[in-house]
Amino acid sequence: xxxxxxxxxxxxxxxxxxxxxxxxxxxxxxxxxxxxxxxxxxxxxxxxxxxxxxxxxxxxxxxxxxxxxxxxxxxxxxxxxxxxxxxxxxxxxxxxxxxxxxxxxxxxxxxxxxxxxxxxxxxxxxxxxxxxxxxxxxxxxxxxxxxxxxxxxxxxxxxxxxxxxxxxxxxxxxxxxxxxxxxxxxxxxxxxxxxxxxxxxxxxxxxxxxxxxxxxxxxxxxxxxxxxxxxxxxxxxxxxxxxxxxxxxxxxxxxxxxxxxxxxxxxxxxxxxxxxxxxxxxxxxxxxxxxxxxxxxxxxxxxxxxxxxxxxxxxxxxxxxxxxxxxxxxxxxxxxxxxxxxxxxxxxxxxxxxxxxxxxxxxxxxxxxxxxxxxxxxxx
Numbered sequence: 001x002x003x004x005x006x007x008x009x010x011x012x013x014x015x016x017x018x019x020x021x022x023x024x025x026x027x028x029x030x031x032x033x034x035x036x037x038x039x040x041x042x043x044x045x046x047x048x049x050x051x052x053x054x055x056x057x058x059x060x061x062x063x064x065x066x067x068x069x070x071x072x073x074x075x076x077x078x079x080x081x082x083x084x085x086x087x088x089x090x091x092x093x094x095x096x097x098x099x100x101x102x103x104x105x106x107x108x109x110x111x112x113x114x115x116x117x118x119x120x121x122x123x124x125x126x127x128x129x130x131x132x133x134x135x136x137x138x139x140x141x142x143x144x145x146x147x148x149x150x151x152x153x154x155x156x157x158x159x160x161x162x163x164x165x166x167x168x169x170x171x172x173x174x175x176x177x178x179x180x181x182x183x184x185x186x187x188x189x190x191x192x193x194x195x196x197x198x199x200x201x202x203x204x205x206x207x208x209x210x211x212x213x214x215x216x217x218x219x220x221x222x223x224x225x226x227x228x229x230x231x232x233x234x235x236x237x238x239x240x241x242x243x244x245x246x247x248x249x250x251x252x253x254x255x256x257x258x259x260x261x262x263x264x265x266x267x268x269x270x271x272x273x274x275x276x277x278x279x280x281x282x283x284x285x286x287x288x289x290x291x292x293x294x295x296x297x298x299x300x301x302x303x304x305x306x307x308x309x310x311x312x313x314x315x316x317x318x319x320x321x322x323x324x325x326x327x328x329x330x331x332x333x334x335x336x337x338x339x340x341x342x343x344x345x346x347x348x349x350x351x352x353x354x355x356x357x358x359x360x361x362x363x364x365x366x367x368x369x370x371x372x373x374x375x376x377x378x379x380x
Contacts, residue, residue, distance in 0.1 A: 024117065034097040036098070039055075043152070055112070072161055074114070074165045075164065075166050091253055131148055139226070178244030184232060194282055202259050202262035
């Protein structure tokens with residue numbers, strides 16, 4: 001089913017952006033008519049715009065069966081000037097809901113996928129990176145001061161995903177490491193090890209794609225306010241996926257969909273036994289309840305919004321979840337798939353000019369120039 005947003009998604013301007021927002025709403029309404037999809041409102045933005053999640057699962061008469069399936073959350077649209085991941089998120093919803101060749105119906109018998117296409121609807125409507133309070137939402141996950149991040153965290157508390165995929169795109173004015181999957185280079189917890197394994201699996205699976213995504217790895221000293229890093233530190237396997245603006249939008253949309261498909265395949269049927277082992281250990285050691293304990297439940301101005309009633313068992317799904325248990329995780333050795341790149345520590349030279357003028361060796365300078373901190377780690 002082709003429900004493309006069209007090239008207008010990539011054009012700035014308030015009038016055109018408002019039209020794009022209307023098209024997103026149209027697509028969400030059409031998704032509600034499909035048997036494999038349900039749409040629920042999870043909160044509101046600073047200016048009162050709805051933030052919605054799409055729940056994709058095989059309809060079941062027994063809501064308790066949802067707890068036996070792996071739960072994956074895809075988020076996009078944190079930055080309002082990054083429309084391609086939003087388009088990709090909606091395409092992924094379409095493809096999963098109708099059981100396309102890329103996402104066969106068997107996917108929903110083993111996984112429950114939730115997608116939040118636009119975390120920052122105010123910024124998206126204005127084609128602006130920041131939200132209405134001029135806050136960068138991808139620097140707000142450690143303390144959740146904005147209603148948008150608080151709404152998503154409340155949804156995470158209810159949905160309890162094992163895996164979160166955060167989709168972004170670089171802008172042309174920003175130095176970047178293009179077309180990448182970012183995972184942690186450190187830690188032997190189940191979520192850290194699963195992130196590395198799935199990153200390596202997706203890298204191998206995507207080698208034949210028009211736009212293959214390569215894994216890069218960040219260290220513990222990198223900015224921990226970003227969504228995928230903050231969630232990882234709270235017990236969830238989380239990635240950031242980002243593409244190069246120089247590539248055609250349609251190619252990048254395909255790359256996002258391919259990565260999500262590879263992650264689902266890896267969780268369901270990977271020949272790597274450590275993926276299943278780490279996933280089982282992650283479920284036993286899950287600490288999802290702690291994600292919002294200090295941030296959302298402690299005096300935020302924005303209160304939880306009543307959810308719009310959804311059809312069938314989808315409302316039950318959102319409120320259902322397996323009990324979080326405390327258990328010792330049996331972990332395996334970390335993956336070494338893909339070429340490793342690690343963010344430099346904050347005390348080292350960060351810009352190209354600082355690196356060039358330092359008294360480091362030529363070899364070290366060249367290495368640092370290749371592996372200099374990504375733009376997502378720069379302080380504003």
